[in-house]
Amino acid sequence: MEKQPTVPPDAKPGPAPLFTQSETQVVTKFDSNLEQGLSATTASKLLAQNGPNELTAHVTPKWVMFLRQFNNVIIYILLFAAVLTLLLRHYSDAIVIGLVVIINALIGYFQEVNASNSLEKIKSLLSTEATVIRDGQRTDIPASQLVIGDIVYLEAGDNVPADMRLLDADNLRIQEAALTGEADSVLKTFAPLTDARTPLAERTNMAYASTAVTNGSATGIVVATGHDTELGQIADDVSNVKAAKTPLMKELDDLGKWISYFIIGIAIALFVFGWWINLYALPTLALAVVTMVVGSLPEGLPASTSVILAMGVNKMAKHNAIVKTLPAVETLGAVDVIATDKTGTLTKNEMTAQDIITQRHHYHVTGTGYAPEGQILLDQQPVEMDTDVMLSKLLLAGFEANDTMLQQEDGHWVINGEPTDGAFLTLYHKGLGAAAPAVTELDRIPFDSDYRYIARLDINEQGQHEIFIKGAPDKLYEMAAAADPHFDQDHWNDVIQDLTHQGKRVVAVGHKVVGADVNEVTHEILRQGINFLGIVGIIDPPREEVIAALKEMRTAGVKVKMITGDHPDTAAAIGRQLGLADDIQSITGAELDQMTPEELRENINRYDVFARTTPSNKLAIIDAYQQTGKVTAMTGDGVNDAPALKKADIGVAMGIKGTDVAKDAADMILVDDNFTTMTKAIREGRRLYTNIKKTIAFLLPTSFAEGLIVAFSILMQQPLPLVPTQLLWINMVSAITIQFAFIFEPEEQGIMQRPPRKTGTSLLNKHDVFQMTYVSILIAGMGLWAFDWLTAGGVSHIIASTITVNIIVLGKVFYLFNIRTPHLAFSRHFWSNPMAFATIALLMALQLLLVYLPFMQGVFKTGNMNWGQWGIAIAAGFVTLIVTETDKIIRILIDHRRRSAMR
Numbered sequence: 001m002e003k004q005p006t007v008p009p010d011a012k013p014g015p016a017p018l019f020t021q022s023e024t025q026v027v028t029k030f031d032s033n034l035e036q037g038l039s040a041t042t043a044s045k046l047l048a049q050n051g052p053n054e055l056t057a058h059v060t061p062k063w064v065m066f067l068r069q070f071n072n073v074i075i076y077i078l079l080f081a082a083v084l085t086l087l088l089r090h091y092s093d094a095i096v097i098g099l100v101v102i103i104n105a106l107i108g109y110f111q112e113v114n115a116s117n118s119l120e121k122i123k124s125l126l127s128t129e130a131t132v133i134r135d136g137q138r139t140d141i142p143a144s145q146l147v148i149g150d151i152v153y154l155e156a157g158d159n160v161p162a163d164m165r166l167l168d169a170d171n172l173r174i175q176e177a178a179l180t181g182e183a184d185s186v187l188k189t190f191a192p193l194t195d196a197r198t199p200l201a202e203r204t205n206m207a208y209a210s211t212a213v214t215n216g217s218a219t220g221i222v223v224a225t226g227h228d229t230e231l232g233q234i235a236d237d238v239s240n241v242k243a244a245k246t247p248l249m250k251e252l253d254d255l256g257k258w259i260s261y262f263i264i265g266i267a268i269a270l271f272v273f274g275w276w277i278n279l280y281a282l283p284t285l286a287l288a289v290v291t292m293v294v295g296s297l298p299e300g301l302p303a304s305t306s307v308i309l310a311m312g313v314n315k316m317a318k319h320n321a322i323v324k325t326l327p328a329v330e331t332l333g334a335v336d337v338i339a340t341d342k343t344g345t346l347t348k349n350e351m352t353a354q355d356i357i358t359q360r361h362h363y364h365v366t367g368t369g370y371a372p373e374g375q376i377l378l379d380q381q382p383v384e385m386d387t388d389v390m391l392s393k394l395l396l397a398g399f400e401a402n403d404t405m406l407q408q409e410d411g412h413w414v415i416n417g418e419p420t421d422g423a424f425l426t427l428y429h430k431g432l433g434a435a436a437p438a439v440t441e442l443d444r445i446p447f448d449s450d451y452r453y454i455a456r457l458d459i460n461e462q463g464q465h466e467i468f469i470k471g472a473p474d475k476l477y478e479m480a481a482a483a484d485p486h487f488d489q490d491h492w493n494d495v496i497q498d499l500t501h502q503g504k505r506v507v508a509v510g511h512k513v514v515g516a517d518v519n520e521v522t523h524e525i526l527r528q529g530i531n532f533l534g535i536v537g538i539i540d541p542p543r544e545e546v547i548a549a550l551k552e553m554r555t556a557g558v559k560v561k562m563i564t565g566d567h568p569d570t571a572a573a574i575g576r577q578l579g580l581a582d583d584i585q586s587i588t589g590a591e592l593d594q595m596t597p598e599e600l601r602e603n604i605n606r607y608d609v610f611a612r613t614t615p616s617n618k619l620a621i622i623d624a625y626q627q628t629g630k631v632t633a634m635t636g637d638g639v640n641d642a643p644a645l646k647k648a649d650i651g652v653a654m655g656i657k658g659t660d661v662a663k664d665a666a667d668m669i670l671v672d673d674n675f676t677t678m679t680k681a682i683r684e685g686r687r688l689y690t691n692i693k694k695t696i697a698f699l700l701p702t703s704f705a706e707g708l709i710v711a712f713s714i715l716m717q718q719p720l721p722l723v724p725t726q727l728l729w730i731n732m733v734s735a736i737t738i739q740f741a742f743i744f745e746p747e748e749q750g751i752m753q754r755p756p757r758k759t760g761t762s763l764l765n766k767h768d769v770f771q772m773t774y775v776s777i778l779i780a781g782m783g784l785w786a787f788d789w790l791t792a793g794g795v796s797h798i799i800a801s802t803i804t805v806n807i808i809v810l811g812k813v814f815y816l817f818n819i820r821t822p823h824l825a826f827s828r829h830f831w832s833n834p835m836a837f838a839t840i841a842l843l844m845a846l847q848l849l850l851v852y853l854p855f856m857q858g859v860f861k862t863g864n865m866n867w868g869q870w871g872i873a874i875a876a877g878f879v880t881l882i883v884t885e886t887d888k889i890i891r892i893l894i895d896h897r898r899r900s901a902m903r
Contacts (some may be wrong), residue, residue: 018223019193019203023167026221030149034167034219037133037151046147053146053162053225055235069105076260081290085724130161150222154213163229164207164220166190171216171448174207179230179615179640180565185214185418187448197590199612200230201565210639234615237643247334247631247649248689249327251763252305255696263296263707270714277717287724288714296707305692311743312688319680320671322655328667330692331650332633333685335558336756337625338678339610339618339644340635342564342571344657345675346578347540351419353427354504355537357495358390365430368541370406370413370422372429385431394533395431397509398424400439401454401470403446420507423538424470437461443521451475457514457521467512467521469530476508476532483512483529495535503573504537542578549676550579556682557755561608563618563644568611581608589613592620600624618644631756635675637662652678679752687747689757695742697768698819699734701775702812706730708780709804719797721787721804725860729850730808737843738812744835745820771887778883779811782876790872802851802862803869809847810877813840818884824892825885 018026032038038046070079078101086094130143131153138153143161146152152164160174166188173185180201189204200208207213207220209229226232267289274285309326316323323329343349350369355362356376363383367374376383376391385392404417406425415422439458442465447454453471460466469476473496481487496506510530518525550560560580564571568586575584586609592600597620604624610617618634622644625632634641634648637658642665645651653666654673663669670677706727713720764772783804790800817825820836850856851865865873 017196018165019198019206020196021165022192023165023190026165026223027167030221030223032149032151032221034151035133036136038147038149039135043134043145043147043150046149047145050147051226052144054144055227055232066105070101075101075105081293084286084290146222146225148222148225152220152222154207154218154220156213156215156217158213160207160209160211160213162209162222163224165223166205166207166218166220169216169218171446172213172218173215175212175214176201176208179208179211179638188216188218190218197593199589200614201612230615231639234639234643237615237619247757248330248692255763259700263293266296266707266711267293270711274714288710288720290724292707292710292714296704305695307740308688308692308695308743312684316668316681316684319677320655320674321677321681322669322671324667324669328650329681330685330688331631331667332678332681333683333687333689334631334757335633335650335682335685336630337559337561338553338633338635339561339563339621339625339648340675341637341641342562342566342574343540344637344673345635345654346546346562347542347574349419349540349657351423351505351538352541353423353536353538354541355499356391356394356427356534357499357537358394358534359532360390363391365427367430368544370415370426372406372413372426372434374430376431383431390533392432393511394509394536395428396437397468397511397533398470398507398536399428399437400456400458400468401509402456403454419540420505420538424507424536427536442519445521445523447471451523453526455521455526457518465514465516465518467514467526467530469510469512469526470507473506473508473535476510476530479526479530480510480532482527483531487532492535499535499537500569501573502537502539503570503577504539505570507536507538509533509536540574542574543675545674545676547578549679552679552752553682554579556679556752558682559608561610561621563610563613563621565613566611568609571609571611575609584608586611589617592617597624597627601627604628615640615643619647622647633678635670635678636666637673641665683747683752686751686754687745690748690751691742691745693763694745694819695739696763697772698742698812698816699739701772702734702779702808702815703731704772704776705779705783705808705811708776709783709808712780712784718788721784721801723801723861726801726805726862729860730805733809733843733846733850734812737839737846738816741816741820741833741836741839745833748822767891771884775815775880775884778880779808779815782811782879783807786872786876796863798861798863799865799869802865803873805850805862806847806865806870806873807876809843810873811880812877813843814877814881815884816840818881818888822888824888825881 018029021029027034031042069075082094082098082101085091128143129140130146130150131138131140132146133139133151134141146162150162151167152161154160154164154172166172167190169188169190172188174188175185186201186204188207191205193203193205200206207218209224209231224230224232227236270292271285271289274288275282306326309329312329313323313326316329340346348369352368353365355364357363361378364377365374366377376385383391402417402421402424404415404421404425406413406415406422406429408414413426415425438461442457442459444456445451445454451471453469453475455467455469457465457467469479473492477487477489477492481489492508499506510532512526512530514525553560562571562575562578562580566574568588572584572586575581575586585607587607589610589612592610592613595603600620601624604621605628610621613621618636618641622632622634626647626649632648633650633652634644635652635654636642636645637654639662641653641662645653645662645665650668651666652668652670653662655663655669655671656673658666658669658673668681706722709722710720710727786807787800787804790803791797795803816836817830820833821827821829823829850860850862857863
């Protein structure tokens with residue numbers, strides 16, 4: 001519904017919306033005068049009372065954004081560990097921990113700084129100047145000084161400076177696509193409307209801020225300024241929408257809290273135990289506990305996750321999708337519902353003639369868009385135009401009765417004018433070739449909403465004076481009946497009804513030969529009768545590639561919902577052609593407005609098409625889906641889409657025809673406006689999520705194993721087998737090598753045959769936790785056993801410690817082969833990720849430097865290992881692979897039996 005503007009205190013607002021009131025009522029309501037306008041004194045008072053005609057926004061300071069990055073449990077623990085190690089004068093440990101914290105904070109900060117600043121883009125859409133009447137004088141003023149009640153002139157080329165009720169209009173057309181989603185310019189009138197529930201896209205006597213005048217002129221009265229305008233409401237919606245965390249970020253946050261609380265609990269218990277039995281001196285005990293905490297915390301998890309997502313962002317860029325925030329690239333993998341605009345996204349936004357119906361034949365036209373490539377068929381055979389005089393005349397009439405230009409730019413066919421007229425130009429070239437007809441124009445009647453047709457008088461190739469006319473069928477019926485008393489209007493109404501049900505726009509075409517003395521075309525001459533040539537059915541055709549993409553999405557369990565400003569019958573027909581659903585159910589924005597939020601939430605999943613929608617409708621639709629637990633994606637290109645783009649879990653804007661506002665509010669931009677890229681993004685998102693989950697399943701048990709070695713040593717009251725620098729080395733060298741193997745892991749088979757993952761579920765299932773537990777204990781136990789066995793056998797503490805480090809590292813290496821794939825490690829999938837072997841080679845090169853380089857030996861307290869000791873480390877690591885692969889075999893057998901039982 002239209003938001004009522006702020007009015008002067010002495011005004012008496014009526015109960016009816018402004019667009020249903022007469023021009024006199026509206027002028028009286030705002031105490032204005034059509035001839036004199038407002039006085040300067042009144043305008044100044046209203047400007048002081050209601051504020052300037054502009055939009056304002058609160059901007060978060062950069063330093064606040066930076067400090068917000070530290071609001072994380074894991075960061076708190078790491079900061080505490082850094083301070084404690086600094087107090088204990090272990091400066092290298094403190095520096096390393098501090099660097100990890102700062103790097104993570106900087107990554108998050110730059111992501112947030114690059115996030116949307118949509119309101120600034122919306123502000124730039126407001127016109128800078130306006131022509132008004134003040135004190136009886138016509139004058140130009142800054143648009144920011146407009147107030148309600150101002151009388152404003154509009155002309156072709158102007159941007160509408162505020163919301164206005166039109167008081168008169170002369171062939172006025174306004175392009176409202178960015179606000180309403182309608183592709184064509186809208187013909188405007190000034191007569192009051194009768195239905196108080198008329199949707200915004202059909203309010204023909206209103207002009208809205210930021211829309212553009214393409215034809216004609218008008219006078220209007222300002223009825224809303226600044227934040228009270230429709231554009232202002234969109235700006236407020238964008239400003240008020242809080243960008244929610246992505247499903248992955250929520251899951252990682254929950255996991256981080258669980259891990260942190262668990263490690264803190266263990267650390268406190270160990271510290272109390274060690275202090276109670278007086279195992280170490282207090283500083284030594286504190287350092288041991290801090291070492292356990294730092295070793296157990298997965299510091300590399302944020303970096304690993306960010307790198308995996310960044311690689312996904314780079315991969316999507318190669319598919320013409322620019323992802324603005326790292327988590328967004330994964331979010332599409334979890335999407336249940338994609339709400340999308342129709343025009344230009346699911347369809348070409350290029351009106352195309354598909355049907356030509358004359359008195360004798362029904363022709364079909366191939367080819368889509370403005371490119372003159374295609375044929376006119378009759379009974380599936382190309383038509384011989386030389387022998388079909390009526391068809392040729394129809395094509396000529398559609399070409400001549402036209403105000404639009406068709407031309408080729410940068411290899412693409414584009415129009416300058418109205419899309420419907422462009423369809424007739426393309427149709428002419430498909431049937432009669434590239435050459436324009438050899439005619440001479442004498443006069444024309446331009447299209448106007450009062451009579452709804454365009455007519456042109458030409459001297460044709462035979463030297464005759466001939467009128468060509470194109471327009472609304474009901475108007476041409478009257479002219480045809482005047483020339484032919486037997487004109488069968490009922491027959492043509494049936495034809496039109498059938499085409500309309502298919503979602504096609506219907507245009508009638510006619511002609512009339514007049515005397516050589518007629519040099520002017522008039523409405524009177526046309527009312528005397530014309531020859532009715534036929535009907536042309538025009539449609540904004542679905543993109544062929546979108547149909548296949550939607551089929552793949554349905555297989556993947558992703559439902560696509562169409563949100564459009566079009567008529568519900570047109571939208572539903574397009575939905576059927578696209579294959580949105582087996583049984584298309586549609587609803588209008590006006591019907592949505594009658595629902596309570598609870599009713600909308602209960603019924604939202606029933607509908608596939610939302611027609612005649614407003615920006616607030618789009619926002620409510622996305623919110624309703626989210627309230628039902630769905631992960632939503634929204635695609636759009638207009639200013640009216642911005643609030644919903646920001647509200648959705650992932651907003652996707654069009655790169656070519658998308659407005660700056662839409663692009664800025666979105667998380668992802670499709671550079672080529674190709675909706676099929678969404679399927680690639682869903683596939684990539686699912687692959688990334690799977691690989692992030694594998695990274696976590698790999699990282700946690702190997703990190704916990706390091707902490708367990710320290711914890712077990714404290715509990716067993718023995719010297720620590722690993723020093724803090726060795727633990728930091730293990731974490732660091734793993735983070736820059738072997739963990740990144742998952743970045744290049746290919747997608748698993750059947751990834752697009754799975755339903756989207758359920759929201760609110762944990763990253764780790766019960767078996768993940770079970771495996772994480774036993775792998776942690778297994779690696780830690782082998783490390784401790786080897787250390788005790790070696791030291792008991794006379795091996796020095798330094799060598800035993802070095803072997804223990806390599807047992808942990810090689811345990812990670814062999815565990816990698818188990819985690820990489822759901823299949824057995826030694827299968828045809830073993831070589832599917834060559835980069836895994838490259839990262840292992842790099843890791844082992846670094847381990848050799850750690851063991852044999854004197855400088856490294858001094859820093860990390862390591863020593864030379866012989867071949868036999870390397871054999872011990874390799875054998876201990878291989879045990880991890882044997883145990884985990886045995887677990888996998890058991891699970892595969894159980895799953896096979898379960899599937900067999902279900903058959």
